[in-house]
Amino acid sequence: xxxxxxxxxxxxxxxxxxxxxxxxxxxxxxxxxxxxxxxxxxxxxxxxxxxxxxxxxxxxxxxxxxxxxxxxxxxxxxxxxxxxxxxxxxxxxxxxxxxxxxxxxxxxxxxxxxxxxxxxxxxxxxxxxxxxxxxxxxxxxxxxxxxxxxxxxxxxxxxxxxxxxxxxxxxxxxxxxxxxxxxxxxxxxxxxxxxxxxxxxxxxxxxxxxxxxxxxxxxxxxxxxxxxxxxxxxxxxxxxxxxxxxxxxxxxxxxxxxxxxxxxxxxxxxxxxxxxxxxxxxxxxxxxxxxxxxxxxxxxxxxxxxxxxxxxxxxxxxxxxxxxxxxxxxxxxxxxxxxxxxxxxxxxxxxxxxxxxxxxxxxxxxxxxxxxxxxxxxxxxxxxxxxxxxxxxxxxxxxxxxxxxxxxxxxxxxxxxxxxxxxxxxxxxxxxxxxxxxxxxxxxxxxxxxxxxx
Numbered sequence: 443x444x445x446x447x448x449x450x451x452x453x454x455x456x457x458x459x460x461x462x463x464x465x466x467x468x469x470x471x472x473x474x475x476x477x478x479x480x481x482x483x484x485x486x487x488x489x490x491x492x493x494x495x496x497x498x499x500x501x502x503x504x505x506x507x508x509x510x511x512x513x514x515x516x517x518x519x520x521x522x523x524x525x526x527x528x529x530x531x532x533x534x535x536x537x538x539x540x541x542x543x544x545x546x547x548x549x550x551x552x553x554x555x556x557x558x559x560x561x562x563x564x565x566x567x568x569x570x571x572x573x574x575x576x577x578x579x580x581x582x583x584x585x586x587x588x589x590x591x592x593x594x595x596x597x598x599x600x601x602x603x604x605x606x607x608x609x610x611x612x613x614x615x616x617x618x619x620x621x622x623x624x625x626x627x628x629x630x631x632x633x634x635x636x637x638x639x640x641x642x643x644x645x646x647x648x649x650x651x652x653x654x655x656x657x658x659x660x661x662x663x664x665x666x667x668x669x670x671x672x673x674x675x676x677x678x679x680x681x682x683x684x685x686x687x688x689x690x691x692x693x694x695x696x697x698x699x700x701x702x703x704x705x706x707x708x709x710x711x712x713x714x715x716x717x718x719x720x721x722x723x724x725x726x727x728x729x730x731x732x733x734x735x736x737x738x739x740x741x742x743x744x745x746x747x748x749x750x751x752x753x754x755x756x757x758x759x760x761x762x763x764x765x766x767x768x769x770x771x772x773x774x775x776x777x778x779x780x781x782x783x784x785x786x787x788x789x790x791x792x793x794x795x796x797x798x799x800x801x802x803x804x805x806x807x808x809x810x811x812x813x814x815x816x817x818x819x820x821x822x823x824x825x826x827x828x829x830x831x832x833x834x835x836x837x838x839x840x841x842x843x844x845x846x847x848x849x850x851x852x853x854x855x856x857x858x859x860x861x862x863x864x865x866x867x868x869x870x871x872x873x874x875x876x877x878x879x880x881x882x883x884x885x886x887x888x889x890x891x892x893x894x895x896x
Contacts, residue, residue: 457614468606472599483588487568495570495581502574514539527567527582544580547571624653640668692719736865748786750823751779754812757793769806777814780821782889784870792866795859796825796885804829821889828882837876
């Protein structure tokens with residue numbers, strides 16, 4: 443991946459932003475910690491200075507200065523003027539003990555430089571001045587130890603900041619490159635799809651993170667898109683194949699009518715046949731248009747509470763006599779009232795198509811049963827017959843538009859009845875399952891629990 447494209451990528455910018463935020467947070471935290479450490483050390487120094495001053499001052503007695511002088515000189519012998527300063531002067535300013543002669547100062551705690559007390563060198567001292575009767579006691583500690591400790595801490599924070607910056611930049615670039623590669627895989631897949639390679643899919647990494655979830659959704663959409671495109675191709679081929687015969691037949695009928703009219707013959711029957719062929723072609727296109735409208739989902743606006751048992755009862759009442767005239771038996775098995783959210787007209791059309799399909803393709807003596815079942819939390823609408831059935835290898839094909847089994851091509855129809863059934867089922871988030879009824883065929887329409895209202 444080129445550096446220029448990496449800098450423009452969203453993952454790199456996010457990683458850089460979080461890296462900068464992390465660095466700033468570290469610097470601010472380090473500054474606060476350094477300040478608190480310095481304040482703490484200053485308080486500790488003041489406490490130590492005050493304790494030492496109290497110990498020395500406790501040896502003072504107005505009529506006996508020997509203990510005070512001895513104690514002060516013992517502190518002087520343990521340290522140099524670079525580490526600590528001590529001075530005891532009398533009212534005339536004469537030094538009685540210590541390692542320097544202090545000038546008159548008011549009692550209190552002060553921070554001074556060596557030049558302020560006549561000493562050479564750099565650095566600062568923290569001193570406490572106490573009046574002991576007419577005498578003045580000065581006790582001081584150097585900031586050198588504290589400054590050395592703070593310098594070490596500051597250097598440690600500096601090196602830590604360098605490591606943090608390096609780690610943040612390295613980690614940010616690493617994460618950005620890894621995320622960008624996955625986004626590039628998405629972009630490459632979409633590029634392939636836009637160029638007609640509809641079988642291209644986004645590779646999954648199995649981490650179940652947000653990018654994997656998005657990739658799964660995109661792959662699912664691509665699967666559906668691929669299926670729709672393939673369905674459109676198949677429909678186009680089927681339309682060309684299925685409509686070629688009736689159009690040629692209508693053309694032959696019209697040619698015969700034209701010749702008969704030129705010879706003065708009666709052509710009314712031929713024109714009636716031509717109109718019948720035209721009606722059949724129009725019915726096919728109307729069915730295709732109806733399926734497309736249903737698949738577009740526009741009818742969801744008309745959804746309301748629908749009783750499936752009531753629909754089955756209505757279809758049984760209308761088509762029982764039709765089946766009887768065909769030498770068959772259509773009956774409704776007692777079913778509990780089950781309501782779903784749907785379009786009553788389309789659901790009725792779905793059941794009618796399934797029943798008409800059974801009546802049309804089953805011989806006399808066939809028994810057709812309609813029922814509603816509640817299985818494992820699902821509502822199952824079942825249309826079963828004991829007719830010849832459908833071969834297992836053909837059960838997926840029968841839902842294709844204009845597809846007809848070889849044995850069904852001699853019967854009237856356009857091959858769109860079951861395609862319409864599938865479109866209506868999909869609109870209602872239902873699943874259609876064709877099973878062997880031993881003998882015959884059972885069509886099960888399974889409505890999920892989200893659709894069922896009771």
